[in-house]
Amino acid sequence: MAADHVSVKVPNWLLSLVPVALVGLLVVVIFAFNPIENLRDVPAVERVAFERTTFEPGRIELHLRNDGPDPVQIAQVLINDAYWRFEASDADLGRLETATITVAYPWEPGLPVKISLVTSTGVVIIHEIEAAALTPEFDVETLGIYAVLGIYIGVVPVSIGLLWFSSLRRASKKWLSFFLAFTVGLLAFLLVDTTGEGLELAGEAAAALDGLALFAIGALIAVICLMRLENALEARKAGREGLFLAYLIAAGIGLHNLGEGLAVGAALAAGEIALGTFLVLGFALHNTTEGLAIVAPLGREGERPALSHFALLGAIAGVPAITGAWAGGFIFNAAWAALAFGIAAGAIAQVIWTISRSIRGGLVTAAGTGGFVAGLGFMYLTSLLTA
Amino acid sequence: MNRRSFIKTGTAGALASAFLANQNPAQAQEHEHSDVTGHGGNMTMGEVDHARNGFDPHEILTDFDYGEVSKDASGRTVREYEFIVENKEIEIAPGLFYPAWTYNGRVPGPTIRATEGDLLRVRLVNSTDHLHTIHWHSIHPAAMDGIPGAGEVGPGEEFTYEIDAKPFGTHLYHCHSVPLKMHIQRGLYGALIIDPKEGRPDANEMVVVMNSFDTDFDGENEIYAVNTVAFAYAVRPIKINAGELQRMHVVNITEHDPVNSLHIHGNFFNLYRTGTSLVPHEFTDTISMGQAERHMIEFTYDTPGNFMFHAHQTEFVELGWMSFFEVE
Numbered sequence: 211m212a213a214d215h216v217s218v219k220v221p222n223w224l225l226s227l228v229p230v231a232l233v234g235l236l237v238v239v240i241f242a243f244n245p246i247e248n249l250r251d252v253p254a255v256e257r258v259a260f261e262r263t264t265f266e267p268g269r270i271e272l273h274l275r276n277d278g279p280d281p282v283q284i285a286q287v288l289i290n291d292a293y294w295r296f297e298a299s300d301a302d303l304g305r306l307e308t309a310t311i312t313v314a315y316p317w318e319p320g321l322p323v324k325i326s327l328v329t330s331t332g333v334v335i336i337h338e339i340e341a342a343a344l345t346p347e348f349d350v351e352t353l354g355i356y357a358v359l360g361i362y363i364g365v366v367p368v369s370i371g372l373l374w375f376s377s378l379r380r381a382s383k384k385w386l387s388f389f390l391a392f393t394v395g396l397l398a399f400l401l402v403d404t405t406g407e408g409l410e411l412a413g414e415a416a417a418a419l420d421g422l423a424l425f426a427i428g429a430l431i432a433v434i435c436l437m438r439l440e441n442a443l444e445a446r447k448a449g450r451e452g453l454f455l456a457y458l459i460a461a462g463i464g465l466h467n468l469g470e471g472l473a474v475g476a477a478l479a480a481g482e483i484a485l486g487t488f489l490v491l492g493f494a495l496h497n498t499t500e501g502l503a504i505v506a507p508l509g510r511e512g513e514r515p516a517l518s519h520f521a522l523l524g525a526i527a528g529v530p531a532i533t534g535a536w537a538g539g540f541i542f543n544a545a546w547a548a549l550a551f552g553i554a555a556g557a558i559a560q561v562i563w564t565i566s567r568s569i570r571g572g573l574v575t576a577a578g579t580g581g582f583v584a585g586l587g588f589m590y591l592t593s594l595l596t597a
Numbered sequence: 598m599n600r601r602s603f604i605k606t607g608t609a610g611a612l613a614s615a616f617l618a619n620q621n622p623a624q625a626q627e628h629e630h631s632d633v634t635g636h637g638g639n640m641t642m643g644e645v646d647h648a649r650n651g652f653d654p655h656e657i658l659t660d661f662d663y664g665e666v667s668k669d670a671s672g673r674t675v676r677e678y679e680f681i682v683e684n685k686e687i688e689i690a691p692g693l694f695y696p697a698w699t700y701n702g703r704v705p706g707p708t709i710r711a712t713e714g715d716l717l718r719v720r721l722v723n724s725t726d727h728l729h730t731i732h733w734h735s736i737h738p739a740a741m742d743g744i745p746g747a748g749e750v751g752p753g754e755e756f757t758y759e760i761d762a763k764p765f766g767t768h769l770y771h772c773h774s775v776p777l778k779m780h781i782q783r784g785l786y787g788a789l790i791i792d793p794k795e796g797r798p799d800a801n802e803m804v805v806v807m808n809s810f811d812t813d814f815d816g817e818n819e820i821y822a823v824n825t826v827a828f829a830y831a832v833r834p835i836k837i838n839a840g841e842l843q844r845m846h847v848v849n850i851t852e853h854d855p856v857n858s859l860h861i862h863g864n865f866f867n868l869y870r871t872g873t874s875l876v877p878h879e880f881t882d883t884i885s886m887g888q889a890e891r892h893m894i895e896f897t898y899d900t901p902g903n904f905m906f907h908a909h910q911t912e913f914v915e916l917g918w919m920s921f922f923e924v925e
Contacts, residue, residue, distance in 0.1 A: 285692030292915030332812025
């Protein structure tokens, strides 16, 4: 009768290891006896993602990843439907393994290039380049060029926008609410933009890496981290709510500009774009508004932050465009880019939430709604300049 | 707004040229030079394991099968053959394996060689799961035609074809079971060469079967070749002697493309259409051939050196149908 009360002291940690041990056993059984072997009497699924293709004079380099469920052996390489000699770092690709293939080929700038991999089983995996273009070399000069690009699309316009601070200080409460709501509208536009682009990149990433999950994980982590940060700083921001909000907005915009720089840098490197005068003008107008958004909360509180704060705000919002341009130009990878865009989208969403709560009367006052709609509309109209 | 697509259509850029002047792609080709000889970079990588395949294009070239020879009561020459249909994975380019259907484990199948008037007795044994035949491009009775209903052999079964060797010429045999395109493209074909009774002048004789392989079965070929292996005679040229008469039997069994062709470098050849004449029809260096067309050509190289021969469909050249004679 005492059976119920007989208790063998099994440590809790040992109990928790039981499921782990059983899962381990399951893995062993599956590998040892292959119970689903009969279900797999179908041809192997051979998939290879072209993660990056670079063009040097007389030379094409392919960075590949096996993103299918089965191993892939690359037997031959065709360029424009002709077998071509190549060097492979590894022609036997296990699941998720990467390889680099180098082909000495007299490619011509501006012409399309069709690259086909023929696997050992005769499957053909095709990657088409719309127009071949020299891949920028990783040197000081090119880094400089990309930095200038980042400064043009990020640092300069944002810094100019910060100059609105002095006029905001003299604005009435109604107008301040209007400009805060304007900022929310602007950020909402950037959120849509970042999300759209991030999802597109997610689709381009190697299927096995699940770009969509990377995007979503990035966004959710950004949201929770910013909330935690806000919480941690709660006590210290007393009396300086405006400055605190400004930094939050600058961070959100900075992450967005990181993605923007990444996209532009990658497109430039891939020869997909040509920067035009109109384009740079468009960026200037479009991103100058981002500066206004950053200083909008400062006017309300009547704060007069030191000049160094403005420099820092401008740097936080603008400099990531340079980093992004570098990353996009030299180490672009769609999967990591999707993650980066997810982080930016999450950060922007969190900033929208925080600012919205801080607007007196919220967004549904005349000034709030007017500002919100104006922010969306202004961003849309200036975006047309870059279209 | 899509920051990558929008700029694609962007206006011509003054700033862009300022930014990117040093990256002008027009300078890209300055140092471009191939370090590969022969056919430049346009070549497969690696080597085909001919031993594993069980056949070598260089051996197929001059491998004429005269059969088991006997005489019947009337003194007529009888040539007996056994063809076993078997499925076999063959390496058609280095590292690239194709699920072939074969006569006697090779693609093309054995080259049958007889003299006009001989009796050919070919026993077909089917070791596969599909129906198969041997259809002859020759003059023969309907019952020996090798089509569904006349000499078709089921799995595990066999049938013996008896045909007269006529007319003399360069001919072809292939499986005629359905689906026809599939049975041919998988490798069930070969050359049938019937010599005229009076014979021909001495020559170095070769047989080349133009074929192709659609490795991913999408209706377009990934490989073009003669005697199956892409670039086989470019990787290792065919050695021939200067001053010696060369006689080549050329058979076109390319699938998916209606026309193949043959062009030889640095020389002209005498063309005997379908090999059915003792005098040449034409003197040329290029001949186009429809599916199942075949010809006999004769030529002599006077000077040593490497001479290409290949299809003049450049697309086929780049996909493997490129070869060399090494004249010594």
